[in-house]
Amino acid sequence: SVPLTVVAGVGAASRFGVVFKSGSAFEELGGIRAMAFDKTGTLTMSSPSVVRVETAPEYTADDVLSLAAALEQHSTHPLARAITDAVAAPPASDAEESAGLGMTGTVGGARVAVGNPTWLSSGHLTAKVKELQGSGMTAVIVHREGEPVGAIGLRDELRSEAAEAIGLLHEDGIETVMLTGDSEASARALASAAGIDDVRANLRPEDKSDAIAGLTGRGRTAMVGDGINDGPALASADLGIAMGLTGSDVAIESADIAFLGDDLRLLPQAVRHARRGRRIID
Ligand code: ADP
Numbered sequence: 001s002v003p004l005t006v007v008a009g010v011g012a013a014s015r016f017g018v019v020f021k022s023g024s025a026f027e028e029l030g031g032i033r034a035m036a037f038d039k040t041g042t043l044t045m046s047s048p049s050v051v052r053v054e055t056a057p058e059y060t061a062d063d064v065l066s067l068a069a070a071l072e073q074h075s076t077h078p079l080a081r082a083i084t085d086a087v088a089a090p091p092a093s094d095a096e097e098s099a100g101l102g103m104t105g106t107v108g109g110a111r112v113a114v115g116n117p118t119w120l121s122s123g124h125l126t127a128k129v130k131e132l133q134g135s136g137m138t139a140v141i142v143h144r145e146g147e148p149v150g151a152i153g154l155r156d157e158l159r160s161e162a163a164e165a166i167g168l169l170h171e172d173g174i175e176t177v178m179l180t181g182d183s184e185a186s187a188r189a190l191a192s193a194a195g196i197d198d199v200r201a202n203l204r205p206e207d208k209s210d211a212i213a214g215l216t217g218r219g220r221t222a223m224v225g226d227g228i229n230d231g232p233a234l235a236s237a238d239l240g241i242a243m244g245l246t247g248s249d250v251a252i253e254s255a256d257i258a259f260l261g262d263d264l265r266l267l268p269q270a271v272r273h274a275r276r277g278r279r280i281i282d
């Protein structure tokens with residue numbers, strides 16, 4: 001893995017538990033004009049829970065959750081953890097993850113898939129899925145032998161300090177935007193609670209990095225993420241910031257700055273600190 005060093009001369013910054021990979025990353029932070037945020041695991045607590053299950057007529061909620069859990073026990077995604085916490089998982093074979101989309105595999109001899117509604121058709125459950133998303137939930141579809149057999153509604157809490165942190169960034173003239181692989185409806189609910197007015201939804205990991213490229217007209221852009229499905233975006237931003245590190249090497253390797261803590265108010269604090277630093281240097 002990459003050796004990290006706290007740059008001498010920005011020692012005060014290490015009080016915040018922030019690691020800069022280079023001195024220029026610290027300077028860059030002071031010049032940021034826009035900050036993009038990943039949703040799940042960055043703006044949210046990253047501890048979603050299953051709150052509703054919609055099923056096809058011949059399936060129970062338990063059937064649907066069990067099929068999903070069988071695959072999700074092979075994923076480290078926060079949604080996967082929520083589903084495996086909700087029910088006992090039967091064994092699966094050939095379980096495979098498609099980053100930012102979901103899982104496929106074989107359960108009890110049947111082909112099963114669980115994931116994003118833009119990736120797996122919701123069929124006769126479409127209205128129910130819209131309803132889940134409309135009330136701010138993340139909806140994942142469960143397929144068995146290519147047919148939708150259920151939809152799982154999950155809820156993740158906005159971090160309690162998110163709105164304050166976003167407000168402080170806006171005070172400092174920094175525009176904010178949310179980038180997410182989740183639906184427009186559930187993203188909007190969370191973004192408005194956080195005070196973020198620009199939302200890009202239904203993005204796969206590579207779309208997130210394209211979205212970053214599209215923000216460059218606004219000036220130097222930072223991307224804040226946890227490394228799960230946002231590695232390419234962290235790498236393509238002028239400044240990649242990893243937060244709430246829980247052992248995601250990907251985040252550390254693709255980021256320029258790593259915060260050891262997960263309090264979002266560290267971001268405006270560090271920006272202010274870097275701006276003061278710049279003035280002293282200038
Ligand atoms: P975000 O952009 O909100 O941080 P991700 O990019 O990690 O979220 O995932 C985007 C979407 O992809 C999720 O909302 C979900 O629909 C789907 N997804 C990703 N991984 C999984 C998984 N392991 N199981 C089910 N769905 C998943």
Ligand code: MG
Pocket residue numbers: 038039040041042226228229230
């Ligand atoms: Mg994420």
